[in-house]
Amino acid sequence: xxxxxxxxxxxxxxxxxxxxxxxxxxxxxxxxxxxxxxxxxxxxxxxxxxxxxxxxxxxxxxxxxxxxxxxxxxxxxxxxxxxxxxxxxxxxxxxxxxxxxxxxxxxxxxxxxxxxxxxxxxxxxxxxxxxxxxxxxxxxxxxxxxxxxxxxxxxxxxxxxxxxxxxxxxxxxxxxxxxxxxxxxxxxxxxxxxxxxxxxxxxxxxxxxxxxxxxxxxxxxxxxxxxxxxxxxxxxxxxxxxxxxxxxxxxxxxxxxxxxxxxxxxxxxxxxxxxxxxxxxxxxxxxxxxxxxxxxxxxxxxxxxxxxxxxxxxxxxxxxxx
Numbered sequence: 400x401x402x403x404x405x406x407x408x409x410x411x412x413x414x415x416x417x418x419x420x421x422x423x424x425x426x427x428x429x430x431x432x433x434x435x436x437x438x439x440x441x442x443x444x445x446x447x448x449x450x451x452x453x454x455x456x457x458x459x460x461x462x463x464x465x466x467x468x469x470x471x472x473x474x475x476x477x478x479x480x481x482x483x484x485x486x487x488x489x490x491x492x493x494x495x496x497x498x499x500x501x502x503x504x505x506x507x508x509x510x511x512x513x514x515x516x517x518x519x520x521x522x523x524x525x526x527x528x529x530x531x532x533x534x535x536x537x538x539x540x541x542x543x544x545x546x547x548x549x550x551x552x553x554x555x556x557x558x559x560x561x562x563x564x565x566x567x568x569x570x571x572x573x574x575x576x577x578x579x580x581x582x583x584x585x586x587x588x589x590x591x592x593x594x595x596x597x598x599x600x601x602x603x604x605x606x607x608x609x610x611x612x613x614x615x616x617x618x619x620x621x622x623x624x625x626x627x628x629x630x631x632x633x634x635x636x637x638x639x640x641x642x643x644x645x646x647x648x649x650x651x652x653x654x655x656x657x658x659x660x661x662x663x664x665x666x667x668x669x670x671x672x673x674x675x676x677x678x679x680x681x682x683x684x685x686x687x688x689x690x691x692x693x694x695x696x697x698x699x700x701x702x703x704x705x706x707x708x709x710x711x712x713x714x715x716x717x718x719x720x721x
Contacts, residue, residue, distance in 0.1 A: 416662075421682060436666045438494050438497040438668065442668065446510075468606050476614035478624060479614075485627075491520075509592075517615070522588075536712075544708070569628075642659065642687060643657050653670070654670060654673065660672040660683065
């Protein structure tokens, strides 16, 4: 099973996250970056096209054999669904309709959720706020693996299994680390999702449902696009807790790879993040970054110094809710 990773705990730091200070410095030097904030007028149309494309795919796969159902789920449908989860990530920052139309953003995220097969968008929004506000925060940032994950998944084979089951850990971890009350939007999200699932099942049978859900699970596990989960915050170099990826898969993922830029300016939509890097180049060009998500996954599995423990953690004080 290979050698154990040498790390036996998270990298604890006692400083604030770096994004707050860098944001202040960049805005002081380049105030024109504020003009990049605001909604992306094209996002709602791109997402709507992707949703309806998946509904068309449901019709097209209804009579295929099971082997082709899973093939197309992994090679096509899952890629779209993973991309939709990243669109939901952008929408959670109100970039579809703007900050003055928060309800429209929440409802549109539920619509974007429909091809994923299981309700996701409302719960993601609830926890993603904490990921930005308390980056690396102990018991607050549920993006951080648990101690059990860090301890157990410490060999190449176990890390491979951890990647495969990553959707399971990603969805269940918040319930253990930082459980929160169910919201009305989550109930609406579940009602809308399961209603559409039932309609698809009534029209075309079980295979389209399996196509959607299997694609979501497979492409959030062992899949090139899933390299972003590891690339974003796993500490490949000591002292650096956020990394960007500047490769071609950004075209399929709403520029989620521009992750340092995103944490510096979460209200700027993904389509404009490359402009942030261009304007404030001296702040980003010399920071460590990734060029291949496949290489990220390979290094994560086979580098004995990298594993679920390779995350920065800090103690954070709860901010007062407004």
